[in-house]
Amino acid sequence: MEIKLLENQEKKNKIIFSLTGVDIAYANTLRRLMGFEVPVMAIEDVEFRKNSSILYDEVLAHRLGLIPLTTDLKSYDLPNECKCKGAGCASCQVKLTLKASGPGMVYSSDLKSKDPAVKPVFNKIPIVKLLEGQELELEATAVLGQGKVHSKWCPGLIFYKMPNPDKDEFIFTVESWGQLNPKEIVLKAIDVYDKQLEEFSELIKALE
Template identity: 50%
Template sequence: MQLKLLKKEELKTTFIIKETEPYIVNALRRMVLEEVPSMAIEEVTFVKNQSALYDEIVSHRMGLIPLTTDLKSYNLPDDCKCKGKGCARCELKLVLEAKGPCTVLSENLKSKDPKIKPAFPDMPITKLLKGQTLQLEATARLGKGKQHAKFAPGLAYYKSLPILTAENADLKKLQEKCKNLTVKGKNLEVKDLNEWTEADEQTCEEHGVKVEYSDTDFVFILESW
């Protein structure tokens, strides 16, 4: 197996895995999603909820808000000295107080630890009309994706590497139609494998390019919260 880093951004990394089997790549994807610990809200205690949504619905929406995670400061509940009873080493409190009229967003959740906060501040939770109030306290804990999808640390997916064979293709005309292709002599290369789509494949085939996909080489993409 060979790994080659293709592109690294702040929250997204793309690399190529060569000379391997699909089941190995899929196992890697599942390990990332199921075994990497991540923070998520587990319990919500409502002081006042005058919104149009029931407590259970608000709790569910909050549980699916991705939180940033600090693995150096927190333990999994089962590995903590408190044996999962709850302490400062395995759980964190967040509070929310909002008064209408407004749209309550994830940024309204105030964490007692600045390292743990909503990864996306503009996620809507509910709406409040004039005079309505929402007040609650949430408890976040570390968990793994195999327990619940809300603990998944991000997105992990892969696709087979495209193999392009130019037979009787007008490569210059094709490059004008598909900006994601580079012509090198009689060969074609994909500029950005992240942006390769079915539309590109269709354009290639319409211009006489044979498109196949490798059984042993893959593009693997990780997107972190």
């Protein structure tokens, strides 16, 4: 197996690399792991304290969940893998607060995180427009999740093409939404793959 970096577009959070010496099953597995198994942060729960905007709580919660958040994989665990067993602690979740009043547009930059390492990737994502006298106050909880559960936890756009179907060469494009950089997505996917293979190996040994 050989990997060669073809393009590194840092400003666009995008890399293109070639993968040779593997078959299509391996390439497709890697693609799926990058898109659906690599965990990233996203808002999962929202507690509204005030909301006199034109939008219902459910609509705002959905919008908040789709705002990409920078992710620190070294500091947080997936809830089901955390020592708290998903009950909620500093190792698997982070709180963000928002308090705004009209008139004016509420943007993603108005979300204030308890952890500077976890914050909106883009500051100018519009959330809701408040009119004179309208208020919005909430506390949101962000957790690590995977794209196989919900698309809000998908780390980016990942695909490959085969320039020559007769050769085992795959040209991968990894374009991150900004939660992780593209190289982190690739490396984490390989780590996940190794872990899954180890678990599978242990299951096979247990059958002997």
